[in-house]
Amino acid sequence: MLWPRKERVSMKIRIVSEDPAQLEVGWLVVGMFEDQPDPPSWLSETPGADTIRRLIASRDLSGGLGEASALHAMLGPSSGSMLVVGLGPSDRFGMGEAFDSGVLVGKRLGGRSRESVGLVVPEVGARAPELASAMLQGVLVGTSGPGLAKSEPARFPFQELRVCVPPGSSSELGQIEQTLGRAEILGRAINLARELVNLPPGRKTPSLLADRIRTEAGLADLTVTIWDQDRIRRERFGGLLGVSAGSDEPPAFVILDWLGAADPQAPALALVGKGITFDSGGLSLKPSASMEDMKADMSGAAIVTAAMTAIARLELPVNVRAFLPLAENMTGGRAMKLGDVLTMRNGKTVEVMNTDAEGRLILADALSYAAEQAPSRIIDLATLTGSCMVALGPKVAGLFSNDETTAQAVQSAAEAVGERLWPLPMDVDFRESLKSPVADLKNVGSKWGGASIAGKFLEEFVAGRPWAHLDIAGPAWADSDSSTRDAGGTGCFVRTLVRLAEEGVTP
Incomplete structure (x- = not known):
C-alpha cells in the first residue's frame, strides 16, 4: 500500500x-x-x-x-x-x-x-x-x-x-x-x-517509490520512464540486479527528462541519485543500531527527484536528465554472497567482497547508462560511505571529480546557496586496492581512505565524461533536532543542483 x-x-x-x-x-x-x-x-x-x-x-x-x-x-x-x-x-x-x-x-x-x-x-x-x-x-x-x-x-x-x-x-x-x-x-x-527520505521503508519499496516519483514528476511536467525488473535485466544492469536479489521487492530504474533548452537535442546535464530504499547491509549485516536510519539510503534519489521538479517548475532553459536506480539491500536466500562476481552495464566485472558496499554497485550501472547518453556533465549524489563522515563530519559533503571545471562548477553553486562540501583526493593510487584476482575490480579496498576509494570505483563507469560525485552520507540526515534543523532527512543540495542548472552548465 x-x-x-x-x-x-x-x-x-x-x-x-x-x-x-x-x-x-x-x-x-x-x-x-x-x-x-x-x-x-x-x-x-x-x-x-x-x-x-x-x-x-x-x-x-x-x-x-x-x-x-x-x-x-x-x-x-x-x-x-x-x-x-x-x-x-x-x-x-x-x-x-x-x-x-x-x-x-x-x-x-x-x-x-x-x-x-x-x-x-x-x-x-x-x-x-x-x-x-x-x-x-x-x-x-x-x-x-x-x-x-x-x-x-x-x-x-x-x-x-x-x-x-x-x-x-x-x-x-x-x-x-x-x-x-x-x-x-x-x-x-x-x-x-525530506518527505521522501522520511517515509517508512515499508511504504517506499522500489516499486512504490517509483510510483511516487512518477506522480511528483507528472505534477511538474517532467517526462518519466520507469523500467521494471525484466527491462533492467535486458539492459544488463548487473549491479542493480545483484543488490536486489536478496529482497522480495523487485528493483526499479527511473529516468526523468526536462528538455528546456532551445535545442532539445543538445547535451544534457545528467543527475544520478542513489536509491537504496532500505539497507540492511545484506549478508555483511549491519548492527541493529546502524540500520535505524537506513530508510535514508535513498537520499540521493530523493534529492535529485526534488531538484528536477524545481528545475521544471522554474522552466529553466536547459536540458537535464535524471537516472535513479532503486533497490532494497536485504538478506534473503538469493542474496549476493561474498566472492560473487557481477557484470555491470558497461561490461566490467566486479567481485563482491562486502555486500554492505552496495550503493556503488547500483550507481555503476546508472553511471554507465548515463554516460552512454553523451551528457555535458554527470553529477551523482549518494549516501555512500561512513568514511566521508569520519573525514568531514556530519554536515559537510565530500566532493570527488575527474574534471576540474566540473568540480569548480559544483563548488561554486554550493557556495552561492550556502551549502557545504569539501574536495577530497581521488589520486590514481586509490585504484590499486580495488584490484581483484578474478575480476576487473573489487567493490571495496583498503580500510584507509574509504571515501576516496569509493569515488575511484565510480570513476570506472563514467567513460571519461566530465563527472563529479557528492558523498552526502553526513549532511543528508540529521540525527537530532536543533533550532535550525529537524531530525531526519534534510533535503540538502537541492538548492545546489538547481543553482547548477541555472548557471547554464548545459550548453
Whole structure:
C-alpha cells in the first residue's frame, strides 16, 4: 500500500513595502546581527525601543545565529508579538545563514496555526533580494515538520506570510518580488526531498517509490520512464540486479527528462541519485543500531527527484536528465554472497567482497547508462560511505571529480546557496586496492581512505565524461533536532543542483 501523498497546505506569501512597526500581523519577525549595538532604525520610535536596547546591552539579546527571543507589546499596547532572531555577525551573514534563520522562524512559530506573520527583510543593501529568498525557503522548510505518521500535525504553515521591505529600500522591492516565486518553488522541493527520505521503508519499496516519483514528476511536467525488473535485466544492469536479489521487492530504474533548452537535442546535464530504499547491509549485516536510519539510503534519489521538479517548475532553459536506480539491500536466500562476481552495464566485472558496499554497485550501472547518453556533465549524489563522515563530519559533503571545471562548477553553486562540501583526493593510487584476482575490480579496498576509494570505483563507469560525485552520507540526515534543523532527512543540495542548472552548465 502506498503511503498517502502528504497534503500540500498553501501559505499565502506576499511582499509589502511599509513601516514594519505599522504592520498588522500576529507576529513580526525581526533579525538582529551579533555586532548590532542598536535595534533597526524603524524600531527607534516605538515603545519597545528602550527595552530592546537594554536587552542588547545586557546581552540577553546577543544576535547569535540560532537564537530567538519572543517579545510582547513592543510596538504598542494593541500590537502583536515580536520574534527577534539572531543572524550572527553581519560580515558572515550569507545564504546558508539566511536559510537557517528562516528555518528557525518556521520551527519557532509553526508549532501552532498562525493567521499572519510578518518577516522584515534585514538591512543588508544589495544582497537583500537573494538573502530574503533564502530566508523564505527556510521558513517553508521550518513550517513543515518530519512527523508524517503522527495522528495530529506538529507543524503548521502560516496562513499568510508578509515579506516586509522597510521604506527607503523600495529599490529592492522589484528584485525581491522576482525571487519570491523561485524561493517558494525551492522551499517546496526541499520539503519533497525530506518527505521522501522520511517515509517508512515499508511504504517506499522500489516499486512504490517509483510510483511516487512518477506522480511528483507528472505534477511538474517532467517526462518519466520507469523500467521494471525484466527491462533492467535486458539492459544488463548487473549491479542493480545483484543488490536486489536478496529482497522480495523487485528493483526499479527511473529516468526523468526536462528538455528546456532551445535545442532539445543538445547535451544534457545528467543527475544520478542513489536509491537504496532500505539497507540492511545484506549478508555483511549491519548492527541493529546502524540500520535505524537506513530508510535514508535513498537520499540521493530523493534529492535529485526534488531538484528536477524545481528545475521544471522554474522552466529553466536547459536540458537535464535524471537516472535513479532503486533497490532494497536485504538478506534473503538469493542474496549476493561474498566472492560473487557481477557484470555491470558497461561490461566490467566486479567481485563482491562486502555486500554492505552496495550503493556503488547500483550507481555503476546508472553511471554507465548515463554516460552512454553523451551528457555535458554527470553529477551523482549518494549516501555512500561512513568514511566521508569520519573525514568531514556530519554536515559537510565530500566532493570527488575527474574534471576540474566540473568540480569548480559544483563548488561554486554550493557556495552561492550556502551549502557545504569539501574536495577530497581521488589520486590514481586509490585504484590499486580495488584490484581483484578474478575480476576487473573489487567493490571495496583498503580500510584507509574509504571515501576516496569509493569515488575511484565510480570513476570506472563514467567513460571519461566530465563527472563529479557528492558523498552526502553526513549532511543528508540529521540525527537530532536543533533550532535550525529537524531530525531526519534534510533535503540538502537541492538548492545546489538547481543553482547548477541555472548557471547554464548545459550548453
